[in-house]
Amino acid sequence: MLFFTQCFGAVLDLIHLRFQHYKAKRVFSAAGQLVCVVNPTHSLKYAPTRCAAAQESTEQGILPPCHHHEAVHDPQLVPCTCPLFSCPWEGHLEVVVSHLRQTHRINILQGAEIVFLATDMHLPAPTDWIIMHSCLGHQFLLVLRKQEKYEGHPQFFATMMLIGTPSQANNFTYRLELNRNQRRLKWEATPRSVLECVDSVISDGDCLVLNTSLAQLFSDNGSLAIGIAITTSKVHSSEGEM
Amino acid sequence: MLFFTQCFGAVLDLIHLRFQHYKAKRVFSAAGQLVCVVNPTHSLKYAPTRCAAAQESTEQGILPPCHHHEAVHDPQLVPCTCPLFSCPWEGHLEVVVSHLRQTHRINILQGAEIVFLATDMHLPAPTDWIIMHSCLGHQFLLVLRKQEKYEGHPQFFATMMLIGTPSQANNFTYRLELNRNQRRLKWEATPRSVLECVDSVISDGDCLVLNTSLAQLFSDNGSLAIGIAITTSKVHSSEGEM
Numbered sequence: 001m002l003f004f005t006q007c008f009g010a011v012l013d014l015i016h017l018r019f020q021h022y023k024a025k026r027v028f029s030a031a032g033q034l035v036c037v038v039n040p041t042h043s044l045k046y047a048p049t050r051c052a053a054a055q056e057s058t059e060q061g062i063l064p065p066c067h068h069h070e071a072v073h074d075p076q077l078v079p080c081t082c083p084l085f086s087c088p089w090e091g092h093l094e095v096v097v098s099h100l101r102q103t104h105r106i107n108i109l110q111g112a113e114i115v116f117l118a119t120d121m122h123l124p125a126p127t128d129w130i131i132m133h134s135c136l137g138h139q140f141l142l143v144l145r146k147q148e149k150y151e152g153h154p155q156f157f158a159t160m161m162l163i164g165t166p167s168q169a170n171n172f173t174y175r176l177e178l179n180r181n182q183r184r185l186k187w188e189a190t191p192r193s194v195l196e197c198v199d200s201v202i203s204d205g206d207c208l209v210l211n212t213s214l215a216q217l218f219s220d221n222g223s224l225a226i227g228i229a230i231t232t233s234k235v236h237s238s239e240g241e242m
Numbered sequence: 243m244l245f246f247t248q249c250f251g252a253v254l255d256l257i258h259l260r261f262q263h264y265k266a267k268r269v270f271s272a273a274g275q276l277v278c279v280v281n282p283t284h285s286l287k288y289a290p291t292r293c294a295a296a297q298e299s300t301e302q303g304i305l306p307p308c309h310h311h312e313a314v315h316d317p318q319l320v321p322c323t324c325p326l327f328s329c330p331w332e333g334h335l336e337v338v339v340s341h342l343r344q345t346h347r348i349n350i351l352q353g354a355e356i357v358f359l360a361t362d363m364h365l366p367a368p369t370d371w372i373i374m375h376s377c378l379g380h381q382f383l384l385v386l387r388k389q390e391k392y393e394g395h396p397q398f399f400a401t402m403m404l405i406g407t408p409s410q411a412n413n414f415t416y417r418l419e420l421n422r423n424q425r426r427l428k429w430e431a432t433p434r435s436v437l438e439c440v441d442s443v444i445s446d447g448d449c450l451v452l453n454t455s456l457a458q459l460f461s462d463n464g465s466l467a468i469g470i471a472i473t474t475s476k477v478h479s480s481e482g483e484m
Contacts, residue, residue: 150395173424182415182475183448188426205455206425213447233424 035115035225036107038144041128096163096194097139100132108132108139116226118144121219125154132163135230139163140174140191142228143198149205156215158187158226159198159207166193170233176208177227178218185210185218190233277357277467278349280386283370338405338436339381342374350374350381358468360386363461367396374405377472378414381405382433384470385440398457400429400468401440401449408435412475418450419469420460427452427460432475 089099100106109131118129129144144158160174169191178185187208192201201207210218218224331341342348351373360371371386386400402416411433420427429450434443443449452460460466 150392153392153395182432184428184430185450186426186428186430188428190424205453206459208427209451209453209456211447211451214451217448 034109034111034113035117036109036131037117037119038107038129038131040118040120040123041104041130093163093165093195097132100130100141104130106130106132108134110134112136112231113227113229116142116144116228118224118226119222121146121156121215121222121224133160133228133230136172136232138168138172140172140230141194141198142176142226144224144226145198145202147202149203154212156210156212156224157202157205157207158210159201160189160191160228160230161194161196161198161201162191163194165195169193173231173233175227175229175231177229178210178224179227180218180220180225183217185214191230276351276353276355277359278351278373279359279361280349280371280373282360282362282365283346283372335405335407335437339374342372342383346372348372348374350376352376354378354473355469355471358384358386358470360466360468361464363388363398363457363464363466375402375470375472378474380410380414382414382416382472383436383440384418384468386466386468387440387444389444391445396454398452398454398466399444399447399449400452401443402431402433402470402472403436403438403440403443404433405436407437411435415473415475417469417471417473419471420452420466421469422460422462422467425459427456433472 087104089103091099097108101108111133112135114133116129116131123146125146125148127146131142133140133142139162141161141163142158143161144156146154146156148154158176160176162169162172172191173188174191175186175188177187185208189206192198192206215224329346331345333341339350343350353375354377356375358371358373365388367388367390369388373384375382375384381404383403383405384400385403386398388396388398390396400418402418404411404414414433415430416433417428417430419429427450431448434440434448457466
């Protein structure tokens with residue numbers, strides 16, 4: 001265990017070293033691991049959306065409408081059917097990847113294990129850091145969000161979502177790992193489907209949650225490195241899909 | 243990885259099953275692991291103490307006085323030199339174990355890996371769940387605290403402290419693990435010394451932090467099972483001490 005902790009620590013040190021020298025280069029490898037530098041996505045307007053879980057309709061492959069439980073500033077806001085914070089786009093599951101690549105210019109990376117390096121953690125909430133991860137024949141979306149669930153107390157929420165249906169998502173397990181200064185925090189769970197809406201996952205707190213103080217402990221020079229790994233949790237089902 | 247997740251899940255299921263039948267029995271074993279049922283310690287008065295880090299004086303082996311930065315209800319409050327919430331006791335390091343056993347009737351358990359089963363998680367903050375853990379020739383204190391760091395938003399904080407000096411504490415690594423409903427959360431860190439005061443560790447957020455929603459996801463029938471493991475992080479130093 002100690003050996004792996006030290007190895008992961010050494011990888012992160014390499015990452016931070018290379019990051020300082022190659023800040024302009026967005027994707028690089030360090031100690032055999034693919035590292036992606038992820039810049040924040042600025043939210044143009046703050047619309048706190050809390051989506052009702054609409055799982056019963058999600059198997060149809062269309063992103064469900066979300067219900068806004070809280071007062072919003074703009075009465076014309078359309079449903080939050082794009083997983084990105086405050087993006088009004090809606091569409092079928094099959095075109096989510098192309099929407100994210102074309103409209104939001106979100107990178108897509110290949111590989112079972114990658115390192116997500118979120119920059120500018122000091123930016124005020126709400127802010128999203130997002131990347132797509134292509135692995136085991138599917139596309140996953142990692143969302144790191146800084147949000148004030150309680151006014152004046154920003155927190156970081158990290159979750160992995162499958163760009164697929166909830167039943168497909170049940171075939172996988174994702175792991176997010178932070179490792180720095182002799183501290184390690186690891187979260188493992190079944191990914192949720194993007195059809196379930198990222199806002200509801202975060203408002204339920206069913207994800208990796210970091211207080212600002214803990215995020216600072218794991219950050220280096222304003223950047224947070226998150227190791228990501230995806231595995232199949234049901235061998236037979238996942239083999240059938242691949 | 244999946245194998246270990248399932249094993250730990252199975253152990254927890256056994257624990258919860260046995261817990262329902264043997265609630266009166268405070269310590270039992272399930273699947274070869276020692277399980278300790280820990281009842282909450284009720285705080286008689288609420289005195290939010292934030293201890294100034296007094297590391298420079300802690301190597302002398304006497305618990306340092308803590309400074310109360312916030313207004314407290316009772317002006318006669320004495321320093322929080324006992325690691326227990328709102329206990330006014332103070333004394334030398336050598337007698338902390340006997341104080342905790344005799345005054346607070348805190349159990350002490352032997353074994354490298356144990357399961358801490360905290361009951362009545364619904365009780366209002368502030369509440370402590372505490373156990374001593376004798377392992378690798380030293381005594382450790384596991385403190386789980388429910389506290390409202392932000393008014394109206396109780397959180398759970400879990401940390402392990404060595405009943406010893408900070409330099410002794412540097413020789414160890416502790417791991418706290420929650421595992422339930424296909425979710426796993428693991429925290430690994432170097433234990434802090436009880437001389438550093440548990441209040442400051444919690445106010446710094448340098449521990450496992452759980453929001454109420456996450457604590458509920460990991461709880462079963464109002465009880466939270468935390469797997470605890472302690473290892474030596476410096477082989478030579480720890481060998482010298484054992």
